[in-house]
Amino acid sequence: xxxxxxxxxxxxxxxxxxxxxxxxxxxxxxxxxxxxxxxxxxxxxxxxxxxxxxxxxxxxxxxxxxxxxxxxxxxxxxxxxxxxxxxxxxxxxxxxxxxxxxxxxxxxxxxxxxxxxxxxxxxxxxxxxxxxxxxxxxxxxxxxxxxxxxxxxxxxxxxxxxxxxxxxxxxxxxxxxxxxxxxxxxxxxxxxxxxxxxxxxxxxxxxxxxxxxxxxxxxxxxxxxxxxxxxxxxxxxxxxxxxxxxxxxxxxxxxxxxxxxxxxxxxxxxxxxxxxxxxxxxxxxxxxxxxxxxxxxxxxxxxxxxxxxxxxxxxxxxxxxxxxxxxxxxxxxxxxxxxxxxx
Amino acid sequence: xxxxxxxxxxxxxxxxxxxxxxxxxxxxxxxxxxxxxxxxxxxxxxxxxxxxxxxxxxxxxxxxxxxxxxxxxxxxxxxxxxxxxxxxxxxxxxxxxxxxxxxxxxxxxxxxxxxxxxxxxxxxxxxxxxxxxxxxxxxxxxxxxxxxxxxxxxxxxxxxxxxxxxxxxxxxxxxxxxxxxxxxxxxxxxxxxxxxxxxxxxxxxxxxxxxxxxxxxxxxxxxxxxxxxxxxxxxxxxxxxxxxxxxxxxxxxxxxxxxxxxxxxxxxxxxxxxxxxxxxxxxxxxxxxxxxxxxxxxxxx
Numbered sequence: 001x002x003x004x005x006x007x008x009x010x011x012x013x014x015x016x017x018x019x020x021x022x023x024x025x026x027x028x029x030x031x032x033x034x035x036x037x038x039x040x041x042x043x044x045x046x047x048x049x050x051x052x053x054x055x056x057x058x059x060x061x062x063x064x065x066x067x068x069x070x071x072x073x074x075x076x077x078x079x080x081x082x083x084x085x086x087x088x089x090x091x092x093x094x095x096x097x098x099x100x101x102x103x104x105x106x107x108x109x110x111x112x113x114x115x116x117x118x119x120x121x122x123x124x125x126x127x128x129x130x131x132x133x134x135x136x137x138x139x140x141x142x143x144x145x146x147x148x149x150x151x152x153x154x155x156x157x158x159x160x161x162x163x164x165x166x167x168x169x170x171x172x173x174x175x176x177x178x179x180x181x182x183x184x185x186x187x188x189x190x191x192x193x194x195x196x197x198x199x200x201x202x203x204x205x206x207x208x209x210x211x212x213x214x215x216x217x218x219x220x221x222x223x224x225x226x227x228x229x230x231x232x233x234x235x236x237x238x239x240x241x242x243x244x245x246x247x248x249x250x251x252x253x254x255x256x257x258x259x260x261x262x263x264x265x266x267x268x269x270x271x272x273x274x275x276x277x278x279x280x281x282x283x284x285x286x287x288x289x290x291x292x293x294x295x296x297x298x299x300x301x302x303x304x305x306x307x308x309x310x311x312x313x314x315x316x317x318x319x320x321x322x323x324x325x326x327x328x329x330x331x332x333x334x335x336x337x338x339x340x341x342x343x
Numbered sequence: 344x345x346x347x348x349x350x351x352x353x354x355x356x357x358x359x360x361x362x363x364x365x366x367x368x369x370x371x372x373x374x375x376x377x378x379x380x381x382x383x384x385x386x387x388x389x390x391x392x393x394x395x396x397x398x399x400x401x402x403x404x405x406x407x408x409x410x411x412x413x414x415x416x417x418x419x420x421x422x423x424x425x426x427x428x429x430x431x432x433x434x435x436x437x438x439x440x441x442x443x444x445x446x447x448x449x450x451x452x453x454x455x456x457x458x459x460x461x462x463x464x465x466x467x468x469x470x471x472x473x474x475x476x477x478x479x480x481x482x483x484x485x486x487x488x489x490x491x492x493x494x495x496x497x498x499x500x501x502x503x504x505x506x507x508x509x510x511x512x513x514x515x516x517x518x519x520x521x522x523x524x525x526x527x528x529x530x531x532x533x534x535x536x537x538x539x540x541x542x543x544x545x546x547x548x549x550x551x552x553x554x555x556x557x558x559x560x561x562x563x564x565x566x567x568x569x570x571x572x573x574x575x576x577x578x579x580x581x582x583x584x585x586x587x588x589x590x591x592x593x594x595x596x597x598x599x600x601x602x603x604x605x606x607x608x609x610x611x612x613x614x615x616x617x618x619x620x621x622x623x624x625x626x627x628x629x630x631x632x633x634x635x636x637x638x639x640x641x642x643x644x
Binding site for chain 2: 064066069070091092094095096097098099100103104106107108111112113114115116117118125126129130159160161164174177178180
């Protein structure tokens with residue numbers, strides 16, 4: 001490892017480098033994410049946004065080494081967590097990290113708790129996996145955790161089964177499990193998608209409070225730009241498996257560069273406007289097997305597309321002030337000679 | 344630790360009780376099922392009197408008595424005697440012992456082997472799955488009957504252990520396939536990913552998280568297996584290839600019925616084991632049916 005890289009990783013909790021992961025379909029490998037470089041610093045909230053199918057969840061699952069065993073695979077790149085490359089670790093070593101240093105919250109609270117066990121059992125399992133404490137201590141600790149995530153009467157809830165709780169409460173339990181061992185990084189994969197709007201706000205508030213209190217780094221995956229505006233320190237916009245724009249929250253909302261992001265922001269309904277129809281972006285995200293991998297992947301839906309967009313693959317390039325974009329409207333994004341021959 | 348945020352998302356219900364686990368709910372449902380309970384009581388009764396046979400009757404089930412060949416039921420021999428002059432009632436009790444032992448042990452072995460292989464294949468998938476399932480197919484094509492006959496010829500003194508061995512080693516294919524298919528659908532649930540994401544090792548994910556969710560299917564399958572294993576023992580002993588003739592089993596007791604004279608004029612020889620066998624199989628199936636209903640959250644019978 002070069003010395004310069006070493007110093008970079010020291011200041012960040014998580015650092016993915018040129019990450020490429022995807023799936024084998026019919027014997028052929030299709031990358032679902034490519035060229036993913038994400039850096040998360042301690043105590044910061046990084047939001048990953050994008051439409052369904054843009055590769056947000058695959059990124060999260062890759063970091064947790066949770067890609068489906070049958071056909072999912074990380075083909076290239078590194079995932080450096082506190083300087084250790086997670087890609088090279090065995091499942092046993094990953095089990096040391098998962099649940100202790102990295103916690104994860106899932107999208108669907110209705111199915112992410114095991115229906116045959118009590119809430120207490122499942123929260124205790126996280127503790128017992130990583131700490132050498134007795135069952136009664138784990139029980140005490142799990143009651144504290146449930147109280148901490150805002151569940152009233154936790155002494156009774158520990159003995160209840162998942163089907164007796166509402167979606168919002170189950171998501172709180174999931175959060176309790178994810179933060180049980182004070183992880184350094186919390187990955188939240190669309191934690192509010194399956195919840196109704198009032199509960200969504202509460203859950204986000206909870207994640208934010210816990211993040212501040214424990215000074216955790218959070219990687220929040222969502223397709224809700226409203227959520228992003230409230231939570232994020234940094235925003236990463238993904239499209240068809242690539243990062244298309246990356247910057248701090250303010251620049252993303254007030255100075256969007258990529259046509260995709262501009263359209264996304266226009267499609268947010270506003271209270272001060274009175275419109276019959278919401279703006280939408282025509283077309284859909286290409287499916288994994290249909291992505292045209294030469295040229296810009298957004299060309300077909302882009303109102304500002306030029307002819308060369310179909311031939312030249314743009315690079316994610318910095319425009320200054322940490323604002324990165326992948327679009328041929330900006331001269332920085334044209335690939336260097338080396339990159340062209342590589343393609 | 345202090346609560347970070349306290350939201351009143353839930354109202355405290357009045358007189359809150361400790362909630363029943365899925366097992367408790369299933370047990371309650373089963374206890375309410377009359378037919379299944381009667382069948383269970385019958386099964387327990389048969390099992391108990393079979394295994395307590397030496398305390399119930401003093402006759403020797405294997406000793407030939409030429410003085411009493413094929414006698415009709417009387418005060419001395421309640422159900423008559425067979426073609427060896429042995430007391431049918433005594434043999435019925437001892438025979439139950441053998442038939443039920445074979446049934447229970449073979450079912451237990453098959454269930455354990457099949458569940459293990461099916462769960463590992465289904466959970467790990469890919470190459471592990473392919474190899475294990477091809478191995479299962481390979482095992483499933485062996486014909487039971489021929490193996491039993493060959494093994495009995497090689498080890499004539501093995502008694503019932505050869506039979507149990509063959510059934511256990513060759514019989515688990517169906518259970519393995521069933522468990523694998525259940526595991527395949529069950530492991531897609533987020534709670535499995537959640538369990539892995541909190542650092543639970545694979546072995547623990549399988550036995551703690553997957554198996555409890557597929558075990559109800561396995562139990563129901565095991566009861567059906569138990570019935571078919573008892574029937575298999577009976578059938579193969581009836582043909583004379585199963586349990587050695589010196590050891591009484593229900594199959595051995597029915598086998599004299601191959602003689603036209605016995606089947607036409609001496610019903611007391613083959614009727615009792617036939618009736619007990621039929622009732623036992625029926626009971627096992629009723630219990631299985633009851634368990635299936637009890638584990639099914641959608642049935643409210």
